[in-house]
Amino acid sequence: MSTTLPEHFEDFAEARREGFLRIKELKDSGKDICGTFCQYTPAEIIRAAGLYQVGLCGQSAAPIKTAETRLPANLCPLIKSSYGHALEESCPYAYFSDIVVGETTCDGKKKMYELLGELKPMQVIHLPNVPDYARSLDMWVDEVRAFTRGLEEHFNITITEDQLNEAIEWCNKERIQAARIYELGRYDPPAISGVSMNDVMNGQQYMFDPVEKYNKIDEILNQCEANWRNGIYPYEPDPYRPRLIVSGGGYFGSSEKTVNVIEELGGAIVCYEGCSGISSRRRLVDEDRSRDPLLRIAEKYLEVPCAVVSPNNRRMDQVRDTIREWKADGYVSITLHSCNPFAIETENIRRVCKEMGIPLLHIETDFYPGDEGQIRTRIAAFLEMIRERKMEAAHE
């Protein structure tokens, strides 16, 4: 292990906890907070409205018991955890949110929002199910406009075209930067560990000064690249180290027993695909100011290859491209218990992996520690198999 890890990594790993104080400070200084659940949320509009955005996806098992007084037990832990936090007022982010935005990404969330709406002021955005411009753009633009109007009414503000244009250009900049984080994984050996990527992407949801956040991430990126050029890598160079892509939805809450274990056991996560991964980072919003900004925002988000859409060919193409570009040896799909969209779609990804000649490991888990041992064993076996394949291939 290198001893010169970029110093800001820690800031991101700790951001979720540190953010508790920051958000209270923001509130005390009279700022408005917008809680969100998903990459599908048009961040541009929230920024244009002058709101501070924070992620509300539950990552802890603690509030699940409370949630189960209102929700079925056989439901995704992220949904239960998010709702449980709001119900027992145990999450400062939900507590301080002036408004909560939810997208109808899955049946469970969509229906949970109806209950959450009884506790918090909510804006629900309905998503299209068929990812086709001709068939869905109109309805989607309509929902994006309704969301904009909703924020204007709730906060008694006017969101101007200029504000939207500024937000579009800023968010594109952030997107390019986020893609760069994943692109560090293309190096061989990778210039950043998958655990650090995960920490940064998860942690940045809880940092509220956009410029400070941007600069910190930039320093990390530059440092990682400089380290790599100087022969300092996050792992010992090892030609047989399995290069993996991790994908799925909402797995931040299970990182300790999945993502962290993969790297602890000698795998390198070179890229993330899916919910908070490379998926939505490489598509930018059109910056042509002569066109309607809300239409341009809608166009971009319609292309998010989330499992909410069917048929999700765009995601399959992306899985194929990501495997190729990051030279992956294996694919790990982490889905949460009872998450139908991502779990069922894993079968389709398995087919793509098969066609690409790489193995897939599907881990279905939740936020409880009970399956740690079993997951560890499966990951170890998976890594061993890939390692052997790489050794065999090298000796042929």
Add this chain to the structure above:
Amino acid sequence: MNREDLQRIIDDCHRLGKKTAISFCSHVPAEIFEAAGVCLLRVPYMQGVKDAASGLLPSNVCPAVKNCCDACEDECLKDADLILAETSCDGKRKMYELISRQDRVYFYQVAQGADRNYVKPLIQSECRCLVRELKNRFGLTVTEASIRKAGVLLNQERKSITALMEIQRQTPPAAWGTEIFQAIEAHRILPDIHDRIAANEETKRRLLARESPVPKSARRILVTGCPLSGLFTKILNAIEQNGGVAVCLETCEVMKSAVRHFDPDAKDVYDALADCYQNTACAIMAPNTLRFQLIERLAEEYRVAGILDVMLTTCHPYTVEHDKMSRLCKEKLHIPYIPVSTDTSESDTGQLATRITAFMEML
């Protein structure tokens, strides 16, 4: 229904020179298929189909979705011309992506709510796309006049179903709920709409012509929730062999779809289709205000003593909506409510009988 019967029905349609489209959901606008002369077969829970789901789907998926998956992969549907993949619930929508022969799978987008501005235009545009699809795929032309004509027929079919249900309003109700559900299940798969209407009307006449087999003391139960197709014997028997009678079935096979109405005099037929299908009290709608209104109305009309909410394993739309449903019954309607989480297996039959008996005694 068993697979051989379904296969025979499909063969018969093809022998008459008709195309066959398979639907697993009542969100699909039937008028368009009727207008095109395509046999829209609304397939119920299939018995005896070969297991395909366990190889394709995670185990924790709703049994009705698994059954659709099995049916699509089974020989009995091998000759069907079109499979309508409606984007109703997550499980089904994603399952449709995995079944073989994707060239005959058509995704029909279902709106997710009834109270949003986008909903009517979306249904209209999806209906137009469907019309184009039938033209491109089969060379069939659907005119506005033919949709209007089909709408009138479908209204008659809807009417024949609600009329059959209405015989339960009297005291004692005219029949066992099982008899009514069984009849509707058997009739819905008939390819000719005239036959379906006639069969429903005939059942009504037959059941009314005899003396009611239901004792006056039977507790009047409204059944709501998930599709009942794969488990009606289990659920309805548990009610009707333990002191109750199903007087109203608010499920998508019966009232949810039958209370809709196509306005044949509307200026624009696509507008009429949107009005009709927007009015679906299905739990994928968020919020599903229509269901709560419908339950309230039916509870009164059928003088209901208790409400039984059927929830299939991992059906998130209904299992999550359960909390609101239970509050509606307790706080607003003041009608005893029993939620039943179950699947299509027989393993919980005894336990169900015990719970439901206790519920009946309480009424």
